[in-house]
Amino acid sequence: MLEIEGLSVRYGAVEAVGNLGFTVPKGSITVLLGANGAGKSSTLNAISGLAPSRGRIALNGAELGGLPPEEIVRRGVALCPEGRRVFPSLSVADNLHLGGAVHAKGEELARRTEAELDRFPILRERYHQKAGLLSGGEQQMLAVARALMSAPRLLLLDEPSLGLAPKVVEQVFGLISGLRTQGITILLVEQNAERALEIADHGYVLQSGALVLSGSGRELAESPLIRDAYLAG
Amino acid sequence: MTRTRRMLTLCTAMALCGWAAVGAAGAEEVTIGLATGQTGGLAPFDQPSLAGFRMAMDEINARGGLGGTYMVTLDIKDTRSDTGATVQAAQELVAAGVKFLITPCDADPSIAAGQISQAAQIPTMTFCGTTPTITDAVGDYMFGSYPADNGQATLLAQHAIAKGYKSAYILKSPDSAYTLRLPEYFAEVFQKLGGTVAGEGSYSLGQQDFAAEVTKIAALDPQPDVIMTAAYEPDFPAFLKALRGAGVTAPILGSDGIDSPTTTGLGDIANGIVHTTAGFPTDGSPLGEFYAKYEAVTGAAPETVYVATGYEIPYILDAAVTAAGTMDGPALRDALANLENVPVLTGSVTYKGTNRMPLRAITLVEIQGGARVPVETATPDPALVPAP
Amino acid sequence: MDFFLQQLLNAVSLGGIYALLALGLAVVFSIVALINFAHGELMTVAGYVLFVCILYAVPLPIAVVAAIAAAAVAAAATERLAFRPMRRADPTSLMLTSFAVSAILKVLFQNGISARPKPVPLPPDLSGTLTFGPVRLGTVPLASILVTCLSLFALTLFLKRTVMGKAMRAAAEDFQVLRLMGIRANRVIAAAFALSGMLAGISAALWVAQRGSVDPLMGFVPVLKAFVASVIGGLGSLSGAVAGGFALGIAEVLFQAYLPDAALPFRDAFVLGFVVLLLLWRPDGLIPARTGRRS
Ligand SMILES: Nc1ncnc2c1ncn2[C@@H]1O[C@H](COP(=O)(O)OP(=O)(O)O)[C@@H](O)[C@H]1O
Ligand SMILES: [Mg+2]
Numbered sequence: 052m053l054e055i056e057g058l059s060v061r062y063g064a065v066e067a068v069g070n071l072g073f074t075v076p077k078g079s080i081t082v083l084l085g086a087n088g089a090g091k092s093s094t095l096n097a098i099s100g101l102a103p104s105r106g107r108i109a110l111n112g113a114e115l116g117g118l119p120p121e122e123i124v125r126r127g128v129a130l131c132p133e134g135r136r137v138f139p140s141l142s143v144a145d146n147l148h149l150g151g152a153v154h155a156k157g158e159e160l161a162r163r164t165e166a167e168l169d170r171f172p173i174l175r176e177r178y179h180q181k182a183g184l185l186s187g188g189e190q191q192m193l194a195v196a197r198a199l200m201s202a203p204r205l206l207l208l209d210e211p212s213l214g215l216a217p218k219v220v221e222q223v224f225g226l227i228s229g230l231r232t233q234g235i236t237i238l239l240v241e242q243n244a245e246r247a248l249e250i251a252d253h254g255y256v257l258q259s260g261a262l263v264l265s266g267s268g269r270e271l272a273e274s275p276l277i278r279d280a281y282l283a284g
Numbered sequence: 285m286t287r288t289r290r291m292l293t294l295c296t297a298m299a300l301c302g303w304a305a306v307g308a309a310g311a312e313e314v315t316i317g318l319a320t321g322q323t324g325g326l327a328p329f330d331q332p333s334l335a336g337f338r339m340a341m342d343e344i345n346a347r348g349g350l351g352g353t354y355m356v357t358l359d360i361k362d363t364r365s366d367t368g369a370t371v372q373a374a375q376e377l378v379a380a381g382v383k384f385l386i387t388p389c390d391a392d393p394s395i396a397a398g399q400i401s402q403a404a405q406i407p408t409m410t411f412c413g414t415t416p417t418i419t420d421a422v423g424d425y426m427f428g429s430y431p432a433d434n435g436q437a438t439l440l441a442q443h444a445i446a447k448g449y450k451s452a453y454i455l456k457s458p459d460s461a462y463t464l465r466l467p468e469y470f471a472e473v474f475q476k477l478g479g480t481v482a483g484e485g486s487y488s489l490g491q492q493d494f495a496a497e498v499t500k501i502a503a504l505d506p507q508p509d510v511i512m513t514a515a516y517e518p519d520f521p522a523f524l525k526a527l528r529g530a531g532v533t534a535p536i537l538g539s540d541g542i543d544s545p546t547t548t549g550l551g552d553i554a555n556g557i558v559h560t561t562a563g564f565p566t567d568g569s570p571l572g573e574f575y576a577k578y579e580a581v582t583g584a585a586p587e588t589v590y591v592a593t594g595y596e597i598p599y600i601l602d603a604a605v606t607a608a609g610t611m612d613g614p615a616l617r618d619a620l621a622n623l624e625n626v627p628v629l630t631g632s633v634t635y636k637g638t639n640r641m642p643l644r645a646i647t648l649v650e651i652q653g654g655a656r657v658p659v660e661t662a663t664p665d666p667a668l669v670p671a672p
Numbered sequence: 673m674d675f676f677l678q679q680l681l682n683a684v685s686l687g688g689i690y691a692l693l694a695l696g697l698a699v700v701f702s703i704v705a706l707i708n709f710a711h712g713e714l715m716t717v718a719g720y721v722l723f724v725c726i727l728y729a730v731p732l733p734i735a736v737v738a739a740i741a742a743a744a745v746a747a748a749a750t751e752r753l754a755f756r757p758m759r760r761a762d763p764t765s766l767m768l769t770s771f772a773v774s775a776i777l778k779v780l781f782q783n784g785i786s787a788r789p790k791p792v793p794l795p796p797d798l799s800g801t802l803t804f805g806p807v808r809l810g811t812v813p814l815a816s817i818l819v820t821c822l823s824l825f826a827l828t829l830f831l832k833r834t835v836m837g838k839a840m841r842a843a844a845e846d847f848q849v850l851r852l853m854g855i856r857a858n859r860v861i862a863a864a865f866a867l868s869g870m871l872a873g874i875s876a877a878l879w880v881a882q883r884g885s886v887d888p889l890m891g892f893v894p895v896l897k898a899f900v901a902s903v904i905g906g907l908g909s910l911s912g913a914v915a916g917g918f919a920l921g922i923a924e925v926l927f928q929a930y931l932p933d934a935a936l937p938f939r940d941a942f943v944l945g946f947v948v949l950l951l952l953w954r955p956d957g958l959i960p961a962r963t964g965r966r967s
Contacts (some may be wrong), residue, residue, distance in 0.1 A: 101848055120851040129852070136849045138842040140962060145838045152835065153854035183962075201854060323779050325889060327787035458937040486936035490893040492882050495682030495813060496928035503675055517789045518883030518890070525882065529801045529810030546885035549793030587788045 052077040052236050053098070053128075053205060058106035060093040060260075067093040068260040071106070075205070075253075080227065080237045082247045082268070084277070085257035091240040092133050094257070095207045098238075099123055099130040110205065125153055129203035133210050133240075135194040139183025143174055146182050146193055150200030167196040170226075188219035195226065205236045212243050224250055248272040314354045314611055316341075317361070317377030318386040319397055320411060324365025329389035329590055333411040334360070336586070336594030337386070339578070344598050351605035354383075356598075367393045374400045382406065383611040384601060389430075389590070391415040391461055398422035405613035407620055409597060412562075412590055414540075415461045416672035419640040425617050428641040429597050429633075431540070433462060433514075434672060436560040437469030438664040439646050440512065440537050443558060444474055449509035451482040453501060453534070455523065457515065459489040466514035466539050472670045474512075482508040492518055494526035502530040510534055516541025521550055528553045543589060548654050557651045562589045563630030564647045564658045571629045589630075596628040631661065639672070674806035679929040685813040687921025688820030689878050693898035694905060694913035695827070696871035702844035702908040702961060703864045704759075706766040710750055711898060712891020713777040714869050718743040718876035719886030720781070723790045732795060740873030747869025748862050755865075756858070774891070781888035789887035792880050812881045823874055824914065827867075831910070836863050844908065845962055904950055906957025915958045919950065 053075040060068040068090040075081040085091050097104035100120035108115045115123055124130075138146050147167060151160045168175040171192045177185055182193055191211055198206060208227065212220040220243065228250050231237060241247035248254055251268035256277065264276055271277050318337070320330040341356055349355040359382060361373035370388060374397035377385060385401045387394040389412040401408040402423040410418055412430040419426045444452060454471055457463040471481050483504060485497050501511070511534050515523055520542050527536075538547075538559035547554055565572040574592055579585040586592065603626045605611055608619035621640060625632045631645035643666065648659040693711075700708050718739040725735030754773045758766055800811045809817075831837035836859075842850045843860050851857050879894060880886055897920060902908075905916025920943070927942045935942070950958070 099852060101852070119857070120848070121854050121856045124852060124854040132849060132852065136846050138845045138849070140845060141838060141842055145842075148835070149838055149842055149850065149853050149855065151853075152839070197853070322787075323782050327782050328789065328887065331782070331787040484933060486933075486939065488940050491924075492879070492893070493682075493686045493924065495685065496679055496925040499675065499678050499682060500929065517885050517887070521884035522882045525799060525810065525812065525884070528799065529808065529813070531801065531808060544789060544791070544885075546789055546791040549791035550884055551793060551796045551799060553799050587786060 052111060053238065054107070054109045054112075055094075055098075056107040058094065058097060058104055058108065060090065060097050060102050060104045062102075066260060067102075068097070068104075068257075071257070071260070071262055073255050073262065073265065075236060075238050077236055078231065078234065079252040080231050080239060080250055082239045082241055082251040082254045083257060084241065084244050084247070084254060084271075087242075089257040090260035091257055092209055093260075095130055095132075095209050095238070095240060098207060099128065101130075124201050124203070127202075127204035128207065129198040129201050129205070130207040131194050131198040131209065131211065133213070135187075135190045137182040137185070137190050137193050137197070139181065141182055142179050143177050143182055143185070143193055144179060146197050147174070147200055150197030153201045163200050163202060167199055170199075171196050188215050188222070191215060191219070191223060195223075199230075199235075203235065205238065206230065208237060208239045210240055210242060212241065212246070220246065244277060245272070248277075311349055311355045312353055313357065314350070314383045315357045315359050315380065316384045316386070317359045317374075317380070317382035319361050319363050319370050319373035319377060319393075320386060320388045321365030321370075321390075321393075322360075322362040324363075326363075326365040326388045326390055326393075329412055330365075332586065332588050332590040333389060333594030335582075336578075336591040337411075337597055339581070340595045340598035344602055350598075350602050350611070351609065354605060354611055363388060363393065365390075365393075367396050371396045371400065373397070378404045378406060383613075384408070384616070386411060386597070387413070389413055391418050391421075394418050394426075395421045398426040401425060405617075407613060407616045409601075411597075412593055415465070416639075416641050417461075420672065424621070424640070425613070426640060427620055427635065429600065430593055430642075431560070431562050431644055431646045432641040432672075433466040433539075434469045434670045435641075435643075435664040436539050436646055437466050438473050438669045439560060439648060439662060440539070440558075441470050441473035441477060441479070442664075442668070443648055443659070444510055444512070444537060445477045445479060447510070447535075449479065449535075451480045451506075451508045451510075452537075453483045453485065453504070453508035453511045454481060455485040455487065455497070455511065455513035455515060457487050457489050457519070462539075462541070463489065463514045463516075467512055469670045470512050470537075473668055476668070482506075487515065487519060487523070490518065492522040494519075494523045495530075498523070498526040498530040498532060501527065502532050507532065508534050510537055512537040514539040514541060517544060517546050521546055524550060524553055524557075540589075543649075543656075545587075548651060548656060550651075551654070554651045555653065558648055558659060559651075561647050561649055561656075562593050563645075564589075564649055564656065564661070565592075566658065570627075574629050592629050596630070596633070599628060600626055600633055631663070637666075641672075675929075678807045679925055681807055681809060682813070682929075683922040683925035684918070685809075685816045685921075686925055687918035688816050689875055689917075690897050690901045690921045691914045691917025692820055692823055692871055692875040692878075693894050694901035694917045695910060696868045696875065697895075697898045697902045698905075698908055698910050698913035699840070699864050699868045699871065701902070702910065703840065703847065704755070704766070704861055705763045705908075706755065706770060707763075707899065707907075708868070709767065709770040709895055709899075710773040710777060711868065711872055712893075712895030713774050713781075714743045714747050714750075714872035714891070715876035715879060715894055716777070716781060716886060716888065716891045717746040718873040719792065719880045719890055720785060720790070722877065722880055723792045723886050726792055726794075736877050739877055740870050743873030743876060744866045744869035747865040747872065751862055751865035756861075774895075778888050778891075785888070787888060789885040791885050793884065794881055798881065812878070815881070816878045819874060819878060823871070827871075827910075830867075836860070840864055840867075900944075900947060902957075904947055904957060906960040909957065909959050909961035912957050912959035912961065919958065920947070923947075 056072045058071040096102035100123045248268045254271040256264035363370040370393035385408040387397045394410040394413045402425045409427045416432040454467040456467040540560045543561040565575045604619040608615040624636045634643040647661040649656040721739040721742040901916035901920045905912030
């Protein structure tokens, strides 16, 4: 579904990602692993159009490179950014409605909002509260729900389990598996390699902006590099 | 080829004829420098002054130049109303050898520029600077042309006494010499003539909010007979509206800064305001004829009397050049300083016996029904005019 | 007591205008980190439109609407022509650009219209006074209070109820994420400028009603007040701008009312001293802006 070839991301003199290539098959969960600063977020941001990049980024054969973020989300690619980044002074309702801003019709927006509130009942309870007052886990739910509001075909998730309580982490991973069954393709960036590889079909490991390892979820989980680096113990 | 050559010959011949004609009249080319604010804060004063100045200079050139001898080229520099830029412009103009320098309608840049031309012995005149200390702050080459603050204040104080006002409230702003000193000169003369000052208020230039100040005036008991201020736009209209809104009915005396269509556009609340002006055009008067001529030439009547006072300057200079027979600095300075009763649009101008701020007539007008009505025109009594 | 009540009313009237002015700056600053010093010239544009309308006897309500619309269009035009090409520039360059825009507009007014003030005479019934018990209020200050309240109410509705309003609040917190939602950056920014222009137009109508004229340099003092007010309130915070506007208005009026005569010429110094004290107490302003992460 998503093909990436020769991708590089530079911030001035710093090259965050260099000559990266990988693919995300339709209907899969693909996971991108790597230490802090490896270039994972930069890769997702490049796909979404937030980070300036060179190379080929193709969605079902159509080039995305060079399009602004506003256009890319209209092509069916939604990013749930690192650190949740909900709009704190806006209500849960407003956060969701902005997430669905690509829908021209009011009824479509209402239908999608209902669907997300069904998926995340806690957001229904908090519907009129300011997003900034939600707990970390609730904010993460809101961030995912907001990204889903645009009805994406490909969902990019940047460290959705970061800073959450173990129980909530479980909930999040359960949710991600559930999304795949609904036909949404997922590219997941995670530090929690163990949990991520359990649900992943494919995985790639980044180091200093370059690919060092790839394979199925199971292969990676068993590779010595991953075991040493992430799955301590 | 032949054609070009013939053209060239023709042109040369014509040029030679022209040269000969000028030579025959004994004309000399001189340059006058103008370092004035054509943009920025002084543009409302310097722009109209320049318009009048150029018109007069063109007329004088057309009839043979200053003193019938000196054909004038103008070197006009825009100072953007910045004192530093005025100094720079003055330096360049002095270096270029101008014979006479015009400075902006404001004391600070005029003094700064004047100190440069003073050192180079070049007579210098401020367009419509009214601060009477300008000339002494620079020296014997610096001249004013416009009715000075202390003269305006004297006439206003005499008018107040004649009207029977016993107590006056004065409103001043420390932000400029004009808005601070003119009311103070007024108070000085008013007290000398037997009046008392019932109170003083203060405002910041451009503040526009007078609600707090007028509430204080409204609370005065007894109310002053008259309120005097040198505030001008945008402060004056805002002050007047607030004052009348607070229920204060005391009459108002103002200075030439409110000689503007804005004041007459204020409606009924402006009725009864008396203010000074450099001149009021009446039908058949020289100023009235000038207004008509200006409109005929440019298509629009002058927006302000500064056009007329700018127009007067070349004629004042012409009188001095005629008397001196030269444009050399020291001689021209002496001739200017000795001018007496030079007829100008608004009356006459005298420098003899002054500190080079001219003795000249000032007009008082009263606002009635959206129009200005002349009250009187008089030259302030030098014995009453406060020392600068 | 009556004196105090009257002065309080005066302070509210002045503070309201300052609040509108500061809001105009804050709306744009919150989204593009630009302190738009050309805001004052937007007011001047509105002032000249009022002048022309009144010259041709256009009814006052239509004239005011035309003036507000003109300022909004002018704001959007400066965004398109001057600020959009500088979109990626740092805040300092943006601010310098706004100084340049301001200077260019002033020269255009001076040389294209007139260096002299143009009178904007208001209908005579607008110079009346109303008496409420011990206090009196002129029509224009009363209109200032009403218009300020109405504008604040309408602005709140716009920001809370409309998609564009929500988008503008969101943009102030996290512009990048807003773009991820498919909301077009250019539209939000253009709308913010237009809204800022409308606020400039409304304040201009009140400001001109007070002064009775419009001149090329008219915008300087109000933009200065707006800047001080928005710094007091917290740069880029909308509720801060309102709080800062009222704080400045109240400080100015009360110092003018209660300083002893000898100290009156230094009123502005007292006001600025008060501003410095406020900032020492709350360095980020009364109601600081929630700055979005722009990583
Ligand atoms: N906006 C930016 N400007 C400059 N450098 C950046 C920026 N974002 C990320 N980087 C740098 O790029 C590298 C990769 O960062 P990032 O993609 O965030 O890594 P990861 O998400 O894998 O932790 C890091 O060295 C980081 O410091
Ligand atoms: Mg990251």
